[in-house]
Amino acid sequence: MNKGFNALYGTIVIAASALAAIAMAAVILIAVGADALGTFRVILTDPLKDTFGLTEILVRAVPLILIALGIAVAFRSGILNIGAEGQMQAGIIAATAAALYLPGLPKAVLLPLVLAAGALGGGIWAWIAGALKARLGVNEILSTVMLNYIAAQFYTFFLRGPMIDPNELQTGSGTPQSPRLPKEAWLDRLIPGTRLHTGLIIAIVLAVLVFLFLWRTTSGFRMRAAGAEEKAARYAGIDVEKYIIAAMVVSGAFAGLAGAVELTGVHRRAIEGITSGYGFSGIVVALFGGLHPAGIVPAAVFFGLLILGADMTQRSMGVPANMVLVLQGAVILAIVSAQMFLGNPYARDRLARRLRLPRRPGPKTLEDAAAEGGLKQ
Amino acid sequence: MPSTKRIESLRLEGITKRFPGVLACDDISLEVGAGEVLALVGENGAGKTTLMNILMGLYQPDYGRIVINGEEARFRGPSDAFAAGIGMVHQHFMLVPNMTVTENVALGLKELHHPFHLDLASARRRIAEVSERHQLAVNPEAYVWQLSVGEQQRVELVKTLCFGARFLILDEPTSALTPQETDELIERLKRMTAELSVIFISHKLGEVKALCDRVTILRQGRVAFNGRTQDHTSGDLAALMTGHEVNLPRNACVEACGEQRLKVSALMVRGDRGNLALNGLDLELRSGEILGIAGVSGNGQRELADALAGLRKVESGSIGLCGEEIANRRPRAIIDAGMGYIPEDRHTEGIVPSFSIKENLVLKDFASQRFSTASFLRLERIDENAEELRERFDIRASSTATSAGSLSGGNIQKVILARELARGPKVLVAVYPTRGLDMGAEEFIHAQLLERRAEGVAILLISEELEELMNLSDRIAVIYKGRISKVLEAPEATRRRLGMLMAGLADE
Structure with missing residues (x-):
């Protein structure tokens, strides 16, 4: 076995998994009666054709980056946060409240306060799961998922009750949404005429900060140690419980911030469905990006493309946008399997066997080997 | 049903296996005859485990072949090796703790798995047969978690024999046993050679001398010595194994x-x-x-x-x-x-396996003034520290950025020792x-x-x-x-x- 073969093996695995993902998606697309080739073309190329498409990809990438960064902090610290969706909603409630109930502040004060409120809301929501895990050993997957349901109900409650736009009550239409936020709480548009907002800059800066935090600071070291091997961390004197909670709170704060950014940058009022599943896609983005900021940013852009492409497909090809979930699923399965094959020497060996690599002719006998190895006396 | 022909001779000829960056087995040949116990001895990382994985069909050799009873055998996977009558008892037991002994054995006997019925009665019969023939007393109804380490090992032996093994590979079977259990195991293996051949992997030379007729010593992937155990003292063998006098x-x-x-x-x-x-x-x-x-x-x-x-x-x-x-x-x-501490379980308590060697070397001190300023790590000092300790404690690794978990047990222990003693x-x-x-x-x-x-x-x-x-x-x-x-x-x-x-x- 040699380098050439290993490179070949890598190429084969990646190509095969890409083909498998396309094939899986194609089968399903054909089954629902769609034009599979056309759909792929639209998903992958239409969003890239003009400024609108490119900016909209980034608009979707921003919350994905923020959430995935938080997820990466949690996963690296050994706690699995599946609750970003709920933490995002908690963040939006807190951010909306801050924007609506702190009137008259200048933008330089209000906007940071609103974003901080979002992070705080998400952080508090996540703290519940972190504390339950650290103090009582409650499985964090269970608790975060359950907290998602609770957050969803709270969110609806606030939008229909305390925070509902008074106009909606006056006109009697009763759409569950908050009033429009004051202008002082808006993130600016980066490119006029598009929806791309300065949240992108926040996301990129935070990606750098997360990298520095995890790999360059003592607290990051503690969190990663606690996540990678809890026992060794404990033996080394690290207060594992404390860092489990801290990691969860940081993770939730990122999800809450993502909510606040989406709120102040895109919609500028809290509406139903504002999270649009980012909390779950963010987990996929984090894993797809190798739980590393340098991987998460491109992964988020790629998923932004997929999500936007799906919207466009729905319009131009008549394929339901939910089909993008199928495509996402297929991509994830392919990636996970490819990673398994790339990391498994047995699998590589098996392929080598199939290809029948040459063996050395005429093996030495035992006597030769013994004579050669020699008894040094 | 696999054939039950006795394995009169098993030869490995010129086995060579290369992994990225290491030649794990370099032209290794060895031979085991009927009823013979061959000791396979070598330090950690000498290539013993790779060699046995090749014999079990888990790896394919790059070169070389396996010859059983004069015929070349090709093992595409462990099932081929089982079918040829080769069985291995791993250092870490492969038993399901919350199943009974019978269930554990039945798990691997595919012919007992009927669509809606698991034929436990046959498994029980086979266990009784094997344990009687080889005097391996086991309680077939006991749950594995209830058994001591020594008993679990007996279950592993019974299991392997129930699968039809006529050639046993034992990978460091005594490492978890008490001295009494070790003596018992050696006696038992001696009796079993009436019907079986054994490869006994160990680096405890006392046991090797007590049990084995011949010994093959591997060093750095090559055969360093091949001969009769009784002609050499433990000291000689240790010197051959390590490449220098051991005191x-x-x-x-x-x-x-x-x-x-x-x-x-x-x-x-x-x-x-x-x-x-x-x-x-x-x-x-x-x-x-x-x-x-x-x-x-x-x-x-x-x-x-x-x-x-x-x-x-x-x-x-x-x-x-x-x-x-x-x-x-x-x-x-x-x-x-x-307080300095060298913990019992070096893989999970002593190091963070996925962390690099240099990170593990500062696992207790990364927050000290020496290695951090204002809670930022000082990477250059962490690097220097690692280089210094690697030199002083002879930690063998290609780089201190290598993950500690990929090191051999001895080198992991050196990392822990270096960290604890340097403090x-x-x-x-x-x-x-x-x-x-x-x-x-x-x-x-x-x-x-x-x-x-x-x-x-x-x-x-x-x-x-x-x-x-x-x-x-x-x-x-x-x-x-x-x-x-x-x-x-x-x-x-x-x-x-x-x-x-x-x-x-x-x-x-």
Whole structure:
């Protein structure tokens, strides 16, 4: 076995998994009666054709980056946060409240306060799961998922009750949404005429900060140690419980911030469905990006493309946008399997066997080997 | 049903296997005849495990072939090797703890798996047959988790034989056994050679000499020696294995003890099941002294070590470290008070396996002023520290950025030792520090411990290897049922006396 073969093996695995993902998606697309080739073309190329498409990809990438960064902090610290969706909603409630109930502040004060409120809301929501895990050993997957349901109900409650736009009550239409936020709480548009907002800059800066935090600071070291091997961390004197909670709170704060950014940058009022599943896609983005900021940013852009492409497909090809979930699923399965094959020497060996690599002719006998190895006396 | 033909001869010819960056097996040949026990000996990383994985069909050799009864055999996977009658008992048992012995055996017997019925009766019959023929008593209805390590190993043997093995590979079968269990196993294997051939992988040369007719020694992927065991002393074999003369260092026992460093009195600590694992334990340790703790495992060693490190709650009693009370303090405070610790499970307690060597070397000190400023890590200092310790402790790795988990056991232990000793501890607790290590690593670790002793470190050595305890200790305390039953000065500690005390019998 040699380098050439290993490179070949890598190429084969990646190509095969890409083909498998396309094939899986194609089968399903054909089954629902769609034009599979056309759909792929639209998903992958239409969003890239003009400024609108490119900016909209980034608009979707921003919350994905923020959430995935938080997820990466949690996963690296050994706690699995599946609750970003709920933490995002908690963040939006807190951010909306801050924007609506702190009137008259200048933008330089209000906007940071609103974003901080979002992070705080998400952080508090996540703290519940972190504390339950650290103090009582409650499985964090269970608790975060359950907290998602609770957050969803709270969110609806606030939008229909305390925070509902008074106009909606006056006109009697009763759409569950908050009033429009004051202008002082808006993130600016980066490119006029598009929806791309300065949240992108926040996301990129935070990606750098997360990298520095995890790999360059003592607290990051503690969190990663606690996540990678809890026992060794404990033996080394690290207060594992404390860092489990801290990691969860940081993770939730990122999800809450993502909510606040989406709120102040895109919609500028809290509406139903504002999270649009980012909390779950963010987990996929984090894993797809190798739980590393340098991987998460491109992964988020790629998923932004997929999500936007799906919207466009729905319009131009008549394929339901939910089909993008199928495509996402297929991509994830392919990636996970490819990673398994790339990391498994047995699998590589098996392929080598199939290809029948040459063996050395005429093996030495035992006597030769013994004579050669020699008894040094 | 696999054939039941006896394996008269098994030959590996010129086996070569390369992994990225290492030649794991370099043209290895060996031969085992009918009823023969071949010892396969070598240090960690010498290529034993790779070679056996090739024989079991888990890896394919790059070159070379396997010849059984004069015919070349090709194993595409473990099932091919099973079918040819080769069975392996792994160092870490492959048993499902919450299933009974019968169920574990039936699990691997595919012919008993009917669509809606698992034929446990046949499995039970086969177990009875095998255990009778080879005098391997097992209780087929016992759950695996209820069995001791020695019993579990018997179950592994029975299981392998039920699968039709006529050729056994035993990978370090004695590493987890008590001395008595080891003797039993050796007797049992001797009897079994009437029908079987065995490859016995070990680096305990005493056992090799007791059991095996011939020995093949591997060093760095090559055959270093091939011959009869009875013609060579253990010392010769050790030299061939390590490539140099092995002299396990001994404590010269000069009276050099200084002031009291550790004082444990009336310590009560609960075990995992809520029982009082330590029940009024007292001990005292002075600077420049190695105090050995001898005992059959499960008599409170683990709880003692945990309590000293602050990882287990102390119910009552006191632990004084240089006069400072540390019972029930946080691990961090105890570390800062001068406690060094070499934990029992080096892979999960001693290192963070996915962290690099250099990160593991500062696992306790990364937040100190030396390695961080304003809570930012000083990477260049961490690198320097790693290079220095790698040199000083002879840690063999291509780079200090390599993940620590990928190292051999001996090198992992060197990483831990380097970290703990470089911190300059006042008291060092070493729990089974050489368990499962080869002789080269053992020699190195013993020498390091003795060196620290000479420098005045107080060392508490918890071990189950009597040899190790007698070689290193100034005094040996025997732990029995959570108390120190007797403390012997090194010269009065004989194997026999220690053995009796460890078994709870009255001292003569």
